[in-house]
Amino acid sequence: MPTDTPSAPLGGRRILVTRPSHQARQQAELLRAQGADPVLLPLLDIASLSAADPQFQHSKQCVLDLDLYHAVIVVSANAARLGLDLIDDYWPQLPLGVHWMAIGASTAARLHDYGINARHSHDGYDSEALLRTPELQQVDGLRILILRGDSGRDALASELQNRGARVDQAILYRRARPELPPDTIESAIYAAPLSAILITSGESLSNLVALAQQFKGTDGLAQLQPCPLVVPSQRIAALATAAGFKQVILASGPDDQSMIGALLTKIDAEKD
Secondary structure, eight states: OOOOSTTOTTTTOEEEEOSOHHHHHHHHHHHHHTTOEEEEOOOOEEEEOOTTSHHHHHHHHHHHTGGGOSEEEEOSHHHHHHHHHHHHHHOSSOOTTOEEEESSHHHHHHHHHTTOOOEEOSSOSSHHHHHTSGGGTSOTTOEEEEEEESSSOOHHHHHHHHTTOEEEEEEEEEEEOOOOOHHHHIIIIISSOOSEEEOOSHHHHHHHHHHHHHHHHHHHHHHHTTSOEEESSHHHHHHHHHTTOSOEEEOSOSSHHHHHHHHHHHHHHHHO
């Protein structure tokens, strides 16, 4: 239960948590610790590929060839979890000489849990930030493997290829919009006013907009647009503004502490 007391910074506020179900619990716990009432509505499903999937066979071959790559880039915590599970099936010990890189500190931290020290950018949490690192400036002729999901942006692979790298992409999971019952949507979004919405990816934002429009038409989206929306990057902030959201709050990153911290900063500023 939320802690609705004067000492609780988010006391009594309904905050929409949109992370996939298996990633939402920690964010919800941190919100409760600040007195909030977290409302869980997963806007993405993460499903690992089956062994019968043709893309799985390609990913498996990339993993079997792991020692042939100069670098492995992991794009998300989900890619780290599923990628390392697959690698563990074929490599009792990781091959030497492979440079590991991650998009964002959260992904790097997940790799660290597996004993991998991965380089990541300290001035951003997206592909563009990683592409600015010194290690990826001179990659002509180098083989690079990207561990990722089936959807999302291709900016990383495209730019590395433009720089002369030989890039393979191992698809490890599929992302889809969950099928949510109407009563779940109603109770989460519309039954009572939301104080804020936390969105960590452009795909989640797109799914929220589509869900609102399909559920209640243009009025459904119009009811959400005035609500403060916390996002982790300028790119997603631009998408949110284009979708008509009026209060877009930019966090310093997609991790739980950064997202909640941005919301707390906004609330503190409103008190001044």
